[in-house]
Each structure stands twice: as C-alpha cells, then as structure tokens.
Amino acid sequence: MNLGALRSHNAALVLGLLRDAGAEGISRLELAERTGLTPQAVSKITARLRERGLAAEAGRRASTGGKPRTVLRLVPEAGHAVGVHLDRDELRVVLVDLDGAVVAERCAELDLGAGAEAVLGAVSAAVRTVAAGSLAGSGSPAAGGKGSTGGGGGLGGAGTLVGVGVALPGPLDHARGVLHRVTGFPEWDGFPLRDALAQRLAVPVVVDKDTNAAALGLAVCGETGGAGRSFAYLHLGTGLGAGLVIGGSVHRGARTGAGEFGHQVIQLDGPLCECGNRGCVEVLCLGAVARGDVGEAARVLGVAAGNLVGLLDIDVVLLGGRTVAGAPEAYVRGVGEVLGARARREGVRGGAVPVRVAPRGERVVAEGAAQLLLAPLFGRGDA
Amino acid sequence: MNLGALRSHNAALVLGLLRDAGAEGISRLELAERTGLTPQAVSKITARLRERGLAAEAGRRASTGGKPRTVLRLVPEAGHAVGVHLDRDELRVVLVDLDGAVVAERCAELDLGAGAEAVLGAVSAAVRTVAAGSLAGSGSPAAGGKGSTGGGGGLGGAGTLVGVGVALPGPLDHARGVLHRVTGFPEWDGFPLRDALAQRLAVPVVVDKDTNAAALGLAVCGETGGAGRSFAYLHLGTGLGAGLVIGGSVHRGARTGAGEFGHQVIQLDGPLCECGNRGCVEVLCLGAVARGDVGEAARVLGVAAGNLVGLLDIDVVLLGGRTVAGAPEAYVRGVGEVLGARARREGVRGGAVPVRVAPRGERVVAEGAAQLLLAPLFGRGDA
C-alpha cells in the first residue's frame, strides 16, 4: 500500500463512520477510538474533509467534566449518486445523497425489446431529469477519490454527481459491465452496457445484478447489524435469486454468477425446471405460489434458506420481492419455522438465524444501485 | 490504518510474493510492479527482511541489456510452525517451515475419550518432540509481526517457532478457541482448548475446524489458482463437510459454523438423517457408499456441489477424505459430469467448474493447521 492510498483509505474510513453515525453525529475522539488512530490524526483528516465540504461541525455533546466534545457529521448534500433499476417492463431511477437518502425519483414503463438505442435513450433521459432537477444551482465541488472524472460534461452543472449505478436481472459481467443473456431478448447478448451509458452520460457507470445491488443497499442501511457481518437477501418475484453479503462485502464470484439461489436442487426427482434440472427451489416454490399454497412455498423456501444458512453461517436472512410483499408475515413465519426447527435440532448456540422482511420495498434495488458508486467512498471495497 | 500497520502490511505483502515465487525467486523490480510500490520502497523493505534473516539474495537473472536483476528468495528455515490434526482416533503433528514444507512429522493413535488431561499431554508431548527434534541448534531470531511472544519459554531453544495450529472436526468457536460439542465425547463440551494448550506450550495456539484448515492449506499451496480466488474443499470421510475459501480468505462465519455441507437437503422427502432433517446429502451419499454404489454417491455429491457452485460461483472444487481416496477417479468423474451437464444447460461462459482431487492426501489438514499461524505473516488475514 502506497502513502496516497493510505491517506484515502483513512479518509474513507472516517467518512464511513461519519455516515454510520447519521444525524446524531460523532466526535473526533470517538472517531479516534474506532479507527485506532490518534486524536490528532483524526483532527487532521476531519479538517481535510471539512475543507472539501464533506464534513461539518454540528453542535456539542454534554460535558463530562471538561470541554465538551464537538460533534461532526457528514454533509449529505456534498455529493450525489444515481441508481437505476432496469427491469423487464419498468425503469426506476433515484437520486440519492451521500447519506443514501432519496432526493428525487422517477419511474417509467420500459420495453427491453425496443432495442438498445431506445432503451439507452430512455435511461439517459430519465437520469438527466432526475439528476439535473435536483442539482441545479449546486456548485460546490466534492472531488471524490482518485477515479473522479469531474463533472461538467454530460450532466448539466452536476459537479457533485459521483456516477450512475445500474442494476438489472440477467446474467452479466460486473467487472466489464457487459450483459450476457437477457432471457427473451437475444439482441442484448454481449451488449457493453456500462461503456455505452458512460459515453452517453459522461460520468462513471457501474453495472451489477439486481440482487447484488439490493444486498449492497441493505448492507449499507445498517438493518443487517453493521459492517463485517454476513447476510443473504432472498428475492422472490418472477424468479428466485439471492444477493450475498459475506464479511461486509457483496460476494459476486469471478463470473458475477454468485447468488443463483433459485436453481438449487432440493428434490432429486422433483419436477423439471426450465433450467434443465429437476427439483429446483424455484420450480417448487413458484409452483406452490401458483397453487395459492403460501405455506408450502414458504416451507420450501425455508429448506433452501436453511441449506444456505448452514453452508455460510450467515447472520440474517432478509426476504424481498413482489411475491413476498403479498404476504410478508406468512413468508417470514414459514421460513423462520424451518430455520428454527433446524437450529433446535442441531443445538446451535444463540438460537436460529433471524428472518426479516427487507426494508425499503420496491426501491431497494434502485437505492442499492446508487450505493455501487457511493460505497467505495466510505471504505467499503464492494462496489 | 496506522503507519506501523502500513509497514508490516507492506512487509507481509512482499513476504507473500517471495513465498509464492518459491525456489525460483523474484527480483526487486518484479516485487515493485506487483505491489504497486516504487523500486526504492521495495529495496528498503527487502533490506529490512534480509536483516531479519527472512529473505536472502539468490543469484541473478540473465541480463536484458543492462545490469542483471538480483533474485531474492524467502529463507524457509527462518521460521517454523507446528500443525496438529486431532481426529477421533488419530493424532498427526507436522513441523513446517516458512515455505510450508514439512520438515518433521509424527503420527500416533489417540483416544479422545481418555479425558482432557491425557489428550493434552499426548498432544503436548508430540508437539515438543516434533519441534525440538528439528529446531535443535537453530538460534537465529525471526521476530514475526506484532503478536510474537518470543520463544525461549516452553519449547526448548525453539526461537523460530511461530506457534501451533490445531485442527479438529467438531463444532467449535474459532475466535475463542473453545470446543462446542464433540460427538460421543460430552466431557469436551465447552473445553477451552486454545488457552489450555497455549499455557502448556507457552507459544501462540490457534484452533480451527479440520475442513477450514485443509482449505487454508490448499489456498496457500497454489493449487487453486492464486490469491483472490474462491474454491470449495469437499471432505468425504466418516462425515461430509466443506471448507470454503472466498476471495482468497477462509470463510468461517460468525459462529465458525460455515461449511456445513453434509446436511444440505437435496431430497425433501428423503431418508431421515441423524441431524433430524430428511434427505441430507450426507445420508444419501454415505448410504450409496455403504451399498457400494460409488456412481450414485458421486452423482449425489455432484448435485450438492452444483448447488454450492451456483450459489457462490467458485472457481474450483477439490475433493478429499478417505472415501474419495478409495476411488478418486470415480468421484472426480461423477461430480464433474453433474457440474458439466449443469454448465452446458445454463450456457455458462468458460465452461464448467473444474473438479480435482485435493493434493497432499492425508496430511492436508495438519499442514493447513500450521498455515493458521503462517498465513498472517504473508499478508493473508485469514488465520
């Protein structure tokens, strides 16, 4: 590690703690304790952050016998990122500030089959609208890390825009931002979505699977118990997929193929799935949903979740997606019962892994997509 | 990150590259390229390492028109670690040098039911024999990182002993080094193995599951394609378990429970397992083994491995354990066929995940246990 890298590493570390502290703020001494740095070093770092407009003083704590601690907080409006959720028939674009709060949103219908040009145009227009509408008049620079391209280009006056994150279902290559196969739309096969969009918008673009984006967003929002922990986001909608956060980072695998939860085989001689296997969870679970048997769907989902929990020893299971939204309590209870029974039989210390409904509802993917750009600023390497 | 932390971080990084270069060695300029540091920084770092006796010059490369590069290599005998594989009926202790090469070994029968005192005594004696027998006369200091306790204490004249790693089957707490339940031996429940052994031997002790140790050892030995990659080690012996390496690090989970591969349910209405579930891979696979149907055992194992591969998008599957050793080709072929068929159906780019027999045979766990102490010296946080 380089000296320059060290500086930005520590700055990102402090910035991350400032964000996690939220509106409550955090004092310099607390930052020093948590980072392991000396108070003086924190003072220098926070001074640089304040110069750049990323941090500010925000009142004081009660005194404990001496000079009261000065509370520092993140300046959320010092930077923004756009998150795009590209689904088969819908487009959702959000603008979030550094805190992750949504400051603008836009939804529209979309036809993926209309061709690359039309879709790119629609996405670009929506991004421009959302970004420009909120950033008009804001001119304070928030030069990010090393890779900052600086604004001024495509998005009018948006000096504080970090970039655009795009999340979509299909198999794709996250590292290169290239789509593989989009079921039903062969013309998208191999399309370099990241570079095409980056050229149009003249800002950094990151592409990822929808489930990964959702998992990242949930990891950031703190619902999952802080950094360094592991959880799974199970998305039950038109399909069944998972986003995995392991040790605080989104795990994607070398081919961005991780999280293929739906085609886990749980019944060797089960019904044939369109993937070619027999007895995939997806077939069994969605079949039960189609029959209206939510209990069975939840039970099957629970068995598969149990396999995952046992394999990875994760801390929380979060459920999301349209199907879950239709009967959240039933799914949480059904999955929880399976996991609970398994934990009791195995005598796991600390009891069963908790099961919850993922917060943020339908916006979770779009918000997570925006975090693809923000996370690196806060010391989380998973972008 | 601290400045001191930065120094040891970079030193560990260089040391890791030196180890990976093996007997061939590596030049300063190559080290600079791979670490991203300037050649001068590498010169300083390697000078410190040479002062400590951890690195040495080893000849020169052919000139490419100028002064030929000086080749540096790790000095393997500058440090040693002991690896202990504690099985239900057997004890295996190895002494490895910094390169991971076994320089001494000792096997003995063991009765876990003989009680803590007797087992601790047997382990301590074996460790002393293996360590002292090889380190007699070696006195050069190899002060490791920060946590070095320094030798001189319990193990006679073993100034270069980094510590002792212990690997054993049962569920346990890796972070605290405490056993949970050892099936069939309730008196071990909650036993603080790490601290008890550390006190007896007066050297650092680390405790981990056998499958995790094996996975770490395999990650280090380079069979799995270098750092940063992911693989699964599937151990088929008296039970069926897995060791997972994700992104170059052993994934254990908060409760050291990760890798519970054998009780993955793959047949909802399958035969009852002793764990209480129905249709676990372990029951199905070991049942087929008992019937002598290796093909079916491999097929079932392949389905479960396919679930794992899909979920984590790993790069390699390594098979090990006594049962696999009995018919290695059959298992590799059987599992490979299932994974291959699945990859073809899904049109995965790059083809199916390769399946291989884990190298090092019966010693893989003991060698990996020793790596529990060596890995941190080489910049791999997974200890």
Next chain:
DNA sequence: TGCACTTTCGCAACAGCGTTGCCAAAGTGG
C-alpha cells in the same frame, strides 16, 4: 580492446503521513 548504452540498485534529500509535546479553549465543581 575500448566506448556507448541499458538496466539495476543504493545513497541522499524530500514531501507527506501519523505521532508526540505543549498550550489555549471551554466546560464542571467547590
């Protein structure tokens, strides 16, 4: 054989990081 050239590597000076020593600021409590 001699010289020009290339490449490697170390010494010395340097900029920048976090650290230490010291002091002003801003509270509490007697």
Next chain:
DNA sequence: CCACTTTGGCAACGCTGTTGCGAAAGTGCA
C-alpha cells in the same frame, strides 16, 4: 473565583514511501 478536567489545535518530530542522482554491472558495436 479558582482549581480541575477534558477537548482540540499548533509545532516539532520520526518514520513512511518517493524523487534525484550516481555507481555497478552487464550488452553490443566499432
């Protein structure tokens, strides 16, 4: 009002990796 505690900034410092320059050690050509 003063003693005391605690916070946070200023200046000097040690140490990090970096830059500038030169010695060392080869190759290749005249």
